[in-house]
Amino acid sequence: MRIGLVGYGKGGRFFHAPLIASLTDATFVGVVTRSPERRQALACDYPQVQAFASLSELVAAGVDVVAISTPLAARHGQILEAIELGVSVVSDKPFAQDQDQARELIEAARQRGVLLSVYQNRRWDSDFLTVRKLIDSGALGRVARFESSVERYSPTSVGKLSGGGVLRDLGSHLVDQAQLLFGPVQQVYAELQYATPHHEVDHSFFVALTHASGVVSHLSGSCLQNCPRPRFRISGSNGCYTVDGLDVQEEQALAGHTPLSIGDNWGVEEHRRWGWFEHGEHRERVPSERGCWLRYYQQLQMAVDTGAANPVDPLEALNTTRVLDAARQSASKGCVVTL
CATH class of the missing domain: 3.30.360.10 (Dihydrodipicolinate Reductase; domain 2)
Structure with missing residues (x-):
């Protein structure tokens, strides 16, 4: 599995990157962040991982999954963009600002035929x-x-x-x-x-x-x-x-x-x-x-590679x-x- 990360604030840096980097049979492709300070932190933490300026650039580099860990206000649009680009998506929590927004994301993933999961670590x-x-x-x-x-x-x-x-x-x-x-x-x-x-x-x-x-x-x-x-x-x-x-x-x-x-x-x-x-x-x-917490990403890896069960179904996140x-x-x- 080739996986990328969007956002390198506290959530991306400490709650996603350490797990992605620890996966076996997986490649941590890159991180989308424009902040010079966060790019410097990424280079220090994971020198082999590339920084990208946009989600489209990251997807163009070749990824199966993107994990999106950005502020909630921006996350909705980024999830929709990733779905439209045809890659599986991990949404950080909160999943959505309200249930209408959650339903929109779930329906978009269903129509595009991509896996959508929620990071309930x-x-x-x-x-x-x-x-x-x-x-x-x-x-x-x-x-x-x-x-x-x-x-x-x-x-x-x-x-x-x-x-x-x-x-x-x-x-x-x-x-x-x-x-x-x-x-x-x-x-x-x-x-x-x-x-x-x-x-x-x-x-x-x-x-x-x-x-x-x-x-x-x-x-x-x-x-x-x-x-x-x-x-x-x-x-x-x-x-x-x-x-x-x-x-x-x-x-x-x-x-x-x-x-x-x-x-x-x-x-x-x-x-x-x-x-x-x-x-x-x-x-x-x-x-x-x-x-x-690594089990979440291990189960996600199986879901992407073999069609196994989604570790956190977005319908469960909708109920929440x-x-x-x-x-x-x-x-x-x-x-x-x-x-």
Whole structure:
């Protein structure tokens, strides 16, 4: 597989490039970026990877797939351009600004006959994989409430938020994970806190989802929280699982590591970061599963090469977008929205 990347900001540089560069039987062809600073960073990080001025130039160099990791406002047009050029596309999240835009992208890919996938890398976080294992094994019993939160204190992030703020950004991950575990959502209630008095973007959110399965998910995110909640707390009839902090892969990527450079240490959580299972007075550590964002691209590679399943179907991303749209409507009107 020959793959290219559009955008070399934080997302492209740290959340896509290290994985693309670590794929076996694949070639990292190039990156589209016009910024002199980012071109310099690319040359330092991956000297063999060429910089291109446009998506059309990258495609002309010969690629099977392009991963698009640019600001949401520009991403829609770039995805459509890549689809029209006939190459498979990986869209970073958020997938779209609203569900109408998401449907447009899905229909364009269908008509052109190209694969369209959405980069939901946090399906392969160590903590989420551990949660899935505990639920699938029945260790928690019947789950009644699922609590999922990504909160941090990063005031410099507020001015960089776009396309729906933290709800659309972090919420894309949290809603995707909740639906993957517990199925379709029937009702949505949300509260948003805004970064400006003009309500342009939110810096914090709380969303309550009622799934058709009967499970209730409480999701929250913030970039202005000094004291974050646990990353996960799942309450079941047989006990409760909690875990703090974020998956180690983000830390490793921001430190300049890749799955190729550190091998078996990639995605491995040290025991002090493991979560807890508790039932009454019983309390025990739960070893974390190994995180592996690289699996997304490995599965994408199989989908492109052999026609295997898409690692993240865009229809799943459409469902997530519908929930996020409902959350914004709920917060605006102060009501529960039924889907």
